[in-house]
Amino acid sequence: xxSPTALPNSSDLVEEHRRRIPPGHRERAEDTLRxxxxxxxxxIRLGGYGLRSRPLRAVLSAxxxxxxxxxxxxxxxxxxxxxxxxDRKLAKLGTNMLTVSPGRTMFGxxxxxxxxxxxxxxxxxxxxxxxxxxxxxxxHAYRNDRIPVAQTGGLSVVAAKLDLLTTVGAQLDQGVxxxxxxxxxxxxVLGATAAERLGYGPTVYIGGRSWVVVGVLRKVALASxxxxxxxxxxxxxxxxxxxxxHPTTVYTRSADSQVExxxxxxxxxxxxxxxxxxxxxxxxxxxxxxxxTNAAFTSLLLGLGSVALLVGGIGVANTMVISVLERRSEIGxxxxxxxxxxxxxxxxxxxxxxxxxxxxxxGALLGYLVTGTYATTQKWPTVVPWWILAGxxxxxxxxxxxAGLYPAIRAARLAPTEALAAT
Amino acid sequence: MNTFGAVVTTVDDAEGHPVIELDDVSKSYPxxxxxxxxxxxxVDYGELLAIVGPSGSGKSTMLNLIGTLDRPSTGTVRIDGYxxxxxxxxxxxxxxxxxxxxxxxxxxLAAGRDALGNVADGLLYSGASKRDREQRAEAALVRVGxxxxxxxxxxxxxxxxxxxVALARAVAGDPPLLLADEPTGNLxxxxxxxxxxxxxxxxxxxxxxxxxxxxxxxADSLPRQVRMRDxxxx
Ligand SMILES: Nc1ncnc2c1ncn2[C@@H]1O[C@H](COP(=O)(O)OP(=O)(O)OP(=O)(O)O)[C@@H](O)[C@H]1O
Ligand SMILES: [Mg+2]
Numbered sequence: 001x002x003s004p005t006a007l008p009n010s011s012d013l014v015e016e017h018r019r020r021i022p023p024g025h026r027e028r029a030e031d032t033l034r035x036x037x038x039x040x041x042x043x044i045r046l047g048g049y050g051l052r053s054r055p056l057r058a059v060l061s062a063x064x065x066x067x068x069x070x071x072x073x074x075x076x077x078x079x080x081x082x083x084x085x086x087d088r089k090l091a092k093l094g095t096n097m098l099t100v101s102p103g104r105t106m107f108g109x110x111x112x113x114x115x116x117x118x119x120x121x122x123x124x125x126x127x128x129x130x131x132x133x134x135x136x137x138x139x140h141a142y143r144n145d146r147i148p149v150a151q152t153g154g155l156s157v158v159a160a161k162l163d164l165l166t167t168v169g170a171q172l173d174q175g176v177x178x179x180x181x182x183x184x185x186x187x188x189v190l191g192a193t194a195a196e197r198l199g200y201g202p203t204v205y206i207g208g209r210s211w212v213v214v215g216v217l218r219k220v221a222l223a224s225x226x227x228x229x230x231x232x233x234x235x236x237x238x239x240x241x242x243x244x245x246h247p248t249t250v251y252t253r254s255a256d257s258q259v260e261x262x263x264x265x266x267x268x269x270x271x272x273x274x275x276x277x278x279x280x281x282x283x284x285x286x287x288x289x290x291x292x293t294n295a296a297f298t299s300l301l302l303g304l305g306s307v308a309l310l311v312g313g314i315g316v317a318n319t320m321v322i323s324v325l326e327r328r329s330e331i332g333x334x335x336x337x338x339x340x341x342x343x344x345x346x347x348x349x350x351x352x353x354x355x356x357x358x359x360x361x362x363g364a365l366l367g368y369l370v371t372g373t374y375a376t377t378q379k380w381p382t383v384v385p386w387w388i389l390a391g392x393x394x395x396x397x398x399x400x401x402x403a404g405l406y407p408a409i410r411a412a413r414l415a416p417t418e419a420l421a422a423t
Numbered sequence: 424m425n426t427f428g429a430v431v432t433t434v435d436d437a438e439g440h441p442v443i444e445l446d447d448v449s450k451s452y453p454x455x456x457x458x459x460x461x462x463x464x465x466v467d468y469g470e471l472l473a474i475v476g477p478s479g480s481g482k483s484t485m486l487n488l489i490g491t492l493d494r495p496s497t498g499t500v501r502i503d504g505y506x507x508x509x510x511x512x513x514x515x516x517x518x519x520x521x522x523x524x525x526x527x528x529x530x531x532l533a534a535g536r537d538a539l540g541n542v543a544d545g546l547l548y549s550g551a552s553k554r555d556r557e558q559r560a561e562a563a564l565v566r567v568g569x570x571x572x573x574x575x576x577x578x579x580x581x582x583x584x585x586x587x588v589a590l591a592r593a594v595a596g597d598p599p600l601l602l603a604d605e606p607t608g609n610l611x612x613x614x615x616x617x618x619x620x621x622x623x624x625x626x627x628x629x630x631x632x633x634x635x636x637x638x639x640x641x642a643d644s645l646p647r648q649v650r651m652r653d654x655x656x657x
Contacts, residue, residue: 032517035548036517420531
């Protein structure tokens with residue numbers, strides 16, 4: 001046979017054919033009529049071809065999913081990181097501090113704690129330490145003697161026992177704490193905010209005389225009232241300012257396991273004659289409470305994230321519907337090549353799954369980066385809980401399956417001849 | 424479901440039955456169009472025949488029924504010994520993937536895949552591994568004279584080359600039956616002749632081939648002609 005182009009000659013073809021299908025050997029009927037299963041790798045590849053044929057559209061519809069997942073992961077991640085930070089702080093500060101302060105009498109007047117309440121509290125078994133401060137209500141602290149009396153700056157003058165620092169976990173920023181000598185003389189230690197307002201001078205003016213500033217405290221997380229206090233020794237307050245000696249706050253630390261038990265007896269111990277006039281609180285609870293308010297905010301943002309995810313899912317469904325409409329002739333061709341309805345369906349579901357999972361993976365990465373960046377700027381540890389990652393993956397799989405199912409069913413239902421007629 | 428029983432006995436014997444058997448086949452479409460009316464036709468293994476007739480005479484409809492892409496309204500279609508009516512969608516799909524190859528006027532190549540990919544994807548539903556599919560695809564492309572065009576995308580190929588890729592895809596799985604609906608309809612005469620030469624070669628290698636054509640010359644060059652008019656074989 002003459003062939004102008006370089007075609008193999010026909011006897012080669014006959015030979016080739018014989019080699020492939022030996023004479024007398026035919027597939028058995030069962031094999032001929034059994035449709036082969038698509039391998040998973042082929043299915044993934046098929047989904048990939050579909051997406052690659054319209055890359056921009058794929059990217060845009062995956063973007064919706066990515067934004068939703070990123071929003072959810074970063075919201076949960078940031079809140080988890082902030083919790084981790086709080087937990088770390090609480091672990092350092094301890095959650096075993098209880099404070100006792102006078103409440104109001106039955107007639108609404110300010111109550112007082114008995115002078116011996118600190119000693120009584122110290123006698124409670126699980127109490128490890130107890131110390132007190134007493135507000136010197138009659139005087140205020142000023143920068144110097146030229147400041148008008150009315151300008152108190154919102155600061156209080158407080159007498160403190162020497163073991164205050166260790167019990168409340170306060171730390172010095174500058175200078176020294178009071179000692180057995182300076183607590184008798186006109187010397188003060190300033191809380192962090194008090195030092196700012198009083199201008200970090202060498203002295204302050206209280207009750208008609210100058211007091212030497214010997215130290216400045218850092219902010220005290222569990223006793224923020226000390227930040228706005230000018231603190232002096234108990235004897236000095238009595239000597240120079242006619243302090244009445246009544247404690248206004250008693251700080252205690254107890255064995256961790258016994259905190260609640262101690263809390264139960266604290267009021268009666270501090271003021272046996274009028275336990276109802278005593279307020280007991282646990283400062284670490286306030287911090288924990290702040291976390292609870294954060295949680296409400298977090299669920300709001302999480303709701304927004306899931307709306308974004310839903311919109312992303314609709315975007316994927318839309319893309320898939322259009323894809324099926326546009327690819328009718330491809331569907332017809334695949335049917336002519338031997339694809340079953342089920343295989344057509346699987347192909348489009350796989351494509352949809354792939355699309356949303358690419359979006360989900362990008363979103364998870366983005367969410368992690370956002371969390372990491374934010375946590376780092378806040379000096380928090382970066383924490384992304386596993387459940388939100390698992391939830392994110394689960395959500396994308398679910399969205400992909402749901403979004404792809406209807407278009408896939410439509411694709412599979414197309415009659416092969418009708419699909420082939422579309423060009 | 425056991426639908427094999429009736430045909431298993433004859434299927435092992437290639438000479439026992441014709442490759443195509445249409446028995447009183449009619450096809451009407453919703454709306455009352457009778458595209459095929461009471462068609463009887465038998466095609467034996469190894470035949471090469473042309474289906475000719477005016478536009479709308481039912482040629483494509485008949486080819487689709489033979490290719491099991493559609494079912495008749497009435498009558499019996501037997502392909503490779505199997506009664507199409509007794510087979511499920513999965514079984515028909517399996518039959519198509521193993522026993523029937525299609526070539527279309529509009530090629531139907533995937534724009535995003537090169538020649539090798541297009542041909543290899545044609546074997547996707549045969550259960551062959553990727554390696555195996557690619558090897559057979561390459562062999563098929565060599566057979567149609569496109570060994571130099573393996574990595575070309577459809578837009579980088581001429582019309583004749585595209586149809587040869589489509590032909591390679593149709594025969595890569597060695598189907599005993601090849602159905603071509605106006606394979607040269609979109610080609611110039613030189614490219615068309617090239618495609619026809621390949622069909623002749625495949626025929627010589629043992630494949631049964633049906634070609635729908637409007638080209639008298641092509642039709643006359645084939646060993647057998649089936650003429651259609653108004654949904655009937657005349
Ligand atoms: N899906 C369909 N729905 C309704 N009528 C159809 C459908 N497909 C084909 N027909 C009608 O059936 C008749 C036969 O169509 P068919 O496509 O078989 O013709 P043909 O011989 O292949 O023509 P051509 O040479 O133009 O391709 C035509 O009258 C056509 O309008
Ligand atoms: Mg036609």
